[in-house]
Amino acid sequence: EPEVTQTPSHQVTQMGQEVILRCVPISNHLYFYWYRQILGQKVEFLVSFYNNEISEKSEIFDDQFSVERPDGSNFTLKIRSTKLEDSAMYFCASRGVGETQYFGPGTRLLVL
Amino acid sequence: GENVEQHPSTLSVQEGDSAVIKCTYSDSASNYFPWYKQELGKRPQLIIDIRSNVGEKKDQRIAVTLNKTAKHFSLHITETQPEDSAVYFCAASKNDYKLSFGAGTTVTVRA
Numbered sequence: 053e054p055e056v057t058q059t060p061s062h063q064v065t066q067m068g069q070e071v072i073l074r075c076v077p078i079s080n081h082l083y084f085y086w087y088r089q090i091l092g093q094k095v096e097f098l099v100s101f102y103n104n105e106i107s108e109k110s111e112i113f114d115d116q117f118s119v120e121r122p123d124g125s126n127f128t129l130k131i132r133s134t135k136l137e138d139s140a141m142y143f144c145a146s147r148g149v150g151e152t153q154y155f156g157p158g159t160r161l162l163v164l
Numbered sequence: 165g166e167n168v169e170q171h172p173s174t175l176s177v178q179e180g181d182s183a184v185i186k187c188t189y190s191d192s193a194s195n196y197f198p199w200y201k202q203e204l205g206k207r208p209q210l211i212i213d214i215r216s217n218v219g220e221k222k223d224q225r226i227a228v229t230l231n232k233t234a235k236h237f238s239l240h241i242t243e244t245q246p247e248d249s250a251v252y253f254c255a256a257s258k259n260d261y262k263l264s265f266g267a268g269t270t271v272t273v274r275a
Contacts, residue, residue: 056207083261085262085263087263087265093267094253094265094266094267094268095208095253095255095263095265096265097262097263097264100261100262108262143207143208147261151196151198151213151215151257151261152198152210152213153198153210153261153263154210155200155207155208155209156207157206157207158207
């Protein structure tokens, strides 16, 4: 069964550094999402992406964040200048024509 | 925006007993309500979902009920087994499919 994959599984970075989190959605899916989960808190929506543009973004998704689909398979989340409060588990999800979102295994980001 | 509240935060049940998790939502326009199960260190996986035109849906030992008037929905797991131990998340969305999650319920099934 196809699955969403994410790399890396863990990322440690220094405050102020740029990080790129990568996702490979399920191949025939058209809708892509990023969520994050700060330790001990609920999963929060960051951004949705369709037809090569952002459909919606949350208040969390400020100018430090960007998303890109650089080729036909990858979907990336970039944080330009990381802050301590960006430490969280980041989940990518994808959806086909149905309603179900399929989640990747997550990238645990730690900003020191 | 949508606000989803989930209770309880932890739930311990004896194997074979039932488990019930309840969620409320704030936006009456929400029309899709999935439940995800997340085992330790693994991805959230959809276990069941319900749309607002349906009041109840069942899949083997798992059922979900929806009360649109009261804006709440519940997950019922019958005949619990040790492999049901996990964190369960409810979520709600409108036609944009952006998911608003509850805070999660850690379910422990005691053998």
